Amino acid sequence: MSIxxxxxxxxxxxxxxxxxxxxxxxxLRTVFRERSDADAVSLTRGLPPYMxxxxxxxxxxxxxxxxxxxxxxxxxxxxxxxxxxxSYESLAxxxxxxxxxxxxxxxxxxxxxEAVKGPIFERFLKDKNMGGLMITExxxxxxxxxMQTAYTETEQGYQLNGTKxxxxxxxxxxFWLITARRQSESGQLSRDIDFFIADMNQAExxxxxxxxxxxLGLYLIPYGRNNIDLTVPRTHKLEPESTGIKxxxxxxxxxxxxxxxMGMGFLQRILDESLAHCKNRHVGGRSLFEYDQVRKRLxxxxxxxxxxxxxxxxxxxxxxxxxxxxxxxxxxxxxxxVVTDLMQDAAQSFLQLSGGQGxxxxxxxxxxxxxxxxFQIFEGSNDVLYQQITETVLKHMRRAKxxxxxxxxxxxxxxxxxxxxxxGAFDFSVEASSLSQRKSVELGRALGRVAVMEYIVxxxxxxxxSDLISNALHVFTQExxxxxxxxxxxxxPLPIEAxxxxxxxxxxxxxx
Numbered sequence: 001m002s003i004x005x006x007x008x009x010x011x012x013x014x015x016x017x018x019x020x021x022x023x024x025x026x027x028l029r030t031v032f033r034e035r036s037d038a039d040a041v042s043l044t045r046g047l048p049p050y051m052x053x054x055x056x057x058x059x060x061x062x063x064x065x066x067x068x069x070x071x072x073x074x075x076x077x078x079x080x081x082x083x084x085x086x087s088y089e090s091l092a093x094x095x096x097x098x099x100x101x102x103x104x105x106x107x108x109x110x111x112x113x114e115a116v117k118g119p120i121f122e123r124f125l126k127d128k129n130m131g132g133l134m135i136t137e138x139x140x141x142x143x144x145x146x147m148q149t150a151y152t153e154t155e156q157g158y159q160l161n162g163t164k165x166x167x168x169x170x171x172x173x174x175f176w177l178i179t180a181r182r183q184s185e186s187g188q189l190s191r192d193i194d195f196f197i198a199d200m201n202q203a204e205x206x207x208x209x210x211x212x213x214x215x216l217g218l219y220l221i222p223y224g225r226n227n228i229d230l231t232v233p234r235t236h237k238l239e240p241e242s243t244g245i246k247x248x249x250x251x252x253x254x255x256x257x258x259x260x261x262m263g264m265g266f267l268q269r270i271l272d273e274s275l276a277h278c279k280n281r282h283v284g285g286r287s288l289f290e291y292d293q294v295r296k297r298l299x300x301x302x303x304x305x306x307x308x309x310x311x312x313x314x315x316x317x318x319x320x321x322x323x324x325x326x327x328x329x330x331x332x333x334x335x336x337x338v339v340t341d342l343m344q345d346a347a348q349s350f351l352q353l354s355g356g357q358g359x360x361x362x363x364x365x366x367x368x369x370x371x372x373x374x375f376q377i378f379e380g381s382n383d384v385l386y387q388q389i390t391e392t393v394l395k396h397m398r399r400a401k402x403x404x405x406x407x408x409x410x411x412x413x414x415x416x417x418x419x420x421x422x423x424g425a426f427d428f429s430v431e432a433s434s435l436s437q438r439k440s441v442e443l444g445r446a447l448g449r450v451a452v453m454e455y456i457v458x459x460x461x462x463x464x465x466s467d468l469i470s471n472a473l474h475v476f477t478q479e480x481x482x483x484x485x486x487x488x489x490x491x492x493p494l495p496i497e498a499x500x501x502x503x504x505x506x507x508x509x510x511x512x
Contacts, residue, residue, distance in 0.1 A: 017078055024058040025085050031055055032089040047093070047220045055093065056128040060086070064101040066109055069121040074109060076258070077316035083261030084312070088269045091371045092220035094262045096130075099168045102255035104131030104177055107195065110321045111238040111247055116197060120175060131175035134164035134207075134226065135248075141166075142384060144193075145245070149228055150183035151194065156204075157233040158196060163210075163225065166378070170224040171209045174200050177238075178207075178228060179248065193245055195238040204231045217370035246326045253325035256336035256379055257318060260311035263339040266372065267305045270350045273364055274301055278353060288353065297349040303475035304342040306468045310455035311335050313462075329392040330414055333385040334448035340375040340382060347372045386444030387437060393447055394432045403429045409450060418453035421477055425484055439487060446483040449476050 015023075031054045063078040065071025072078060079101055087094030108120060108131075123129040140147045149162025160180050167176070176198045181189040198205040212224040240247035278288040278298060288294045318331065325332060347368035351358045358365030376382045393408070402408040406426030409419035419426065430443070453476050460469035502508055 017072070017081075020058075020063075020072070021078075021081055021085060024060050024082065027055050027058045028085060028089045028093075045219050046222060047096075053128075059125060059128070060097060061100055061105065061124055061130075064105040064109075065121050065124060069118055070125050071121065074106070074321060076319045077312075080258065080261035080264070080312050080316055083258070084264035084268075086265065087262050088265030090220065091262065091266050091368070092218045094265065095168065095218065096221055098255075098258065098262050099132050100124075100130050102258050103133035103251070104173075104175060106254060106321060107133075107177060107238065107247075107251045108197065110250075111195070111240060112197065113235045113237070113239060115235045120197070123174065127174075129174035130169060130172060131177070132167055132169040132173040133177045133179075133251075134167040134228075135179045136166045137163055138165050138225065142381060144179075144248075145191075147179060147181060147193070148189070149178070149180040150189055151180040151196070152183050154231065156231050158237060159231050160196060160198075160228050162228045164207075164228060165225040166213075166223050167226065168221050168223060170212060170222045170226060172222055176200070176207055180228075191245075192243050193248055194240075195244065195247065196232050197236040197238070198230055198232055199236075205236075206230060215374075217367075217373060241324070249326045250324055252379060253328060253332035254319050254321075256332040256385075257315050257325070259336045259375070259379075260308050260315055260339050262375075263308045263343050264312050266343055266368070267301070267308050267346055269364070270346045270368060271298075271301050271305050274298060274350050274353055294353065297353060299471055300475055301346045301349055302468065303472040304346045306464075306472035307342060307452055307456055307476065308339055309464070310459040310472075311339055311452060313459050314455040329388055330451055333380070333389050333392075334451040336380065337376075337382040337385040337389070337444075338448050338452045340372070343372040343375055344369075383441050386441045386448060389444035389448050389451075390435070390440040391432070394430060394435075397430075398432075405430055409447075415447075415450050415454055417457045418450050421453070421473065422450075422480065425481055428488075436492065438492060442483060442487040446480045446487065449480050449483070452476070453480075 031051045035051070035054070060082045062071045063082050064074055067073045083094050083098055083101075086097055105121075105124070108117065112120075120129075120131075124131075135144055135147070137147050137149065147162070149160065149164065151158045151160045153159075160178060162180060164178065167173075178196050178198055179193050180196065181191075181193055183189055198207060200206055207230065208227040210225045210227050212222055215221070215223050238244075238247065275289075275298065278294055281288045283291075289298075314331075315335065319325070347365065351365040351369050354363065354365040357363055360366050361370070393405075393412075396412065397403065397405070397408045400408060400411075402411075404427055406419065406422070406424060406428070409415040409426055412419075435443075453473060456469060456472050456476070460466065460473075
């Protein structure tokens with residue numbers, strides 16, 4: 001595999017990727033551990049300019065840019081490694097690069113007009129510009145296909161009008177990809193969706209920030225509500241291979257399958273911090289590491305680290321731009337949902353192990369807990385993704401004319417070897433028409449983890465440490481079995497709407 005030469009600000013010669021990555025890591029350590037108090041920085045809104053300048057001087061986003069434009073070539077394994085290095089020091093910084101890479105640079109590389117690519121990439125490399133994506137609207141979050149931002153053609157290009165919110169890097173990005181639907185003369189909006197590049201250096205393309213949100217976590221990233229009333233040239237409209245909706249699915253699926261890069265360094269940091277804390281902290285005359293329940297939590301965190309490693313490997317060989325990911329629901333949805341669940345669960349265990357000290361926002365455990373939580377929501381709520389995983393598997397089962405879930409999984413390439421570990425636990429039939437939403441979500445949780453187990457098995461076959469592989473498969477097998485027990489539990493509890501009366505007040509039953 002060829003590695004593109006790249007002239008960095010710090011290494012005035014062509015460098016291989018190991019040297020490039022080492023330089024970036026050195027910058028991160030200097031910025032977050034030597035030049036500043038990382039714990040104090042985590043409590044402020046936005047990243048101090050000197051920190052961003054220092055980190056950006058290593059030009060990490062060059063990994064997402066094609067060789068012919070001066071980048072390193074867009075090799076997915078390099079992109080994953082850069083995200084992992086950043087998330088070891090700061091999950092918010094890693095998400096900043098994930099937004100730039102997966103939600104701007106990659107779709108621009110694949111779908112933008114050739115006339116605009118060169119100038120955009122040059123500004124990313126030389127001026128350290130940043131870009132983001134605006135899809136979500138105040139009244140249309142998960143229901144993105146009904147977005148109301150509209151566009152019409154004019155002599156100058158395309159006029160866009162609407163409102164977008166929760167776009168990461170609000171007020172920071174130099175470029176935005178903005179989604180909109182074509183508006184006819186009668187005012188009707190088309191069913192399809194188009195993407196447009198807006199350049200914040202051009203007055204007529206400016207996005208107006210109406211409000212900056214006080215987001216619960218990820219303090220370093222600005223979010224807010226944006227007014228869209230701008231005009232872009234015709235060359236700034238992305239060019240889909242077929243439809244705009246399929247272009248959006250390809251972009252979102254690629255972004256979802258790249259989440260493990262952000263999870264990798266984050267989980268490794270939690271594992272390192274948890275092991276060190278439990279070995280050094282003594283309770284009752286012995287270290288925490290000697291307590292069985294503590295070791296159980298540590299083993300689970302280690303399993304999350306191994307699973308994320310397997311997902312990074314799978315992503316590196318799957319998410320290249322030449323691969324169309326429109327039709328692949330199982331891989332991207334399983335990867336995004338499972339890795340973000342692992343991130344939040346690992347953070348919760350780290351918080352539990354840290355005791356009272358961890359219940360501080362300036363402690364790595366407290367910060368990890370609030371920063372990882374939104375990952376389960378944005379780019380597809382995990383509940384929705386798990387439901388889609390079940391729907392995807394059932395669709396494949398209908399096509400194969402197989403009614404038994406276990407028999408199908410044992411013959412289905414994405415789950416074949418992992419399914420053999422369950423000794424009939426999946427040997428039941430499912431009728432899609434009679435499956436409730438909650439049951440669909442519960443089954444999807446189990447199926448998503450089986451898909452990830454397949455990645456773990458594959459990584460083990462390639463020589464990854466067998467003890468880590470065995471531990472991860474054991475933990476995942478237990479988790480899937482627990483989820484299946486929940487899936488089979490009946491009846492399903494229902495909320496009582498008019499519950500607040502005399503019979504629901506405990507005070508009325510005090511025997512005094």
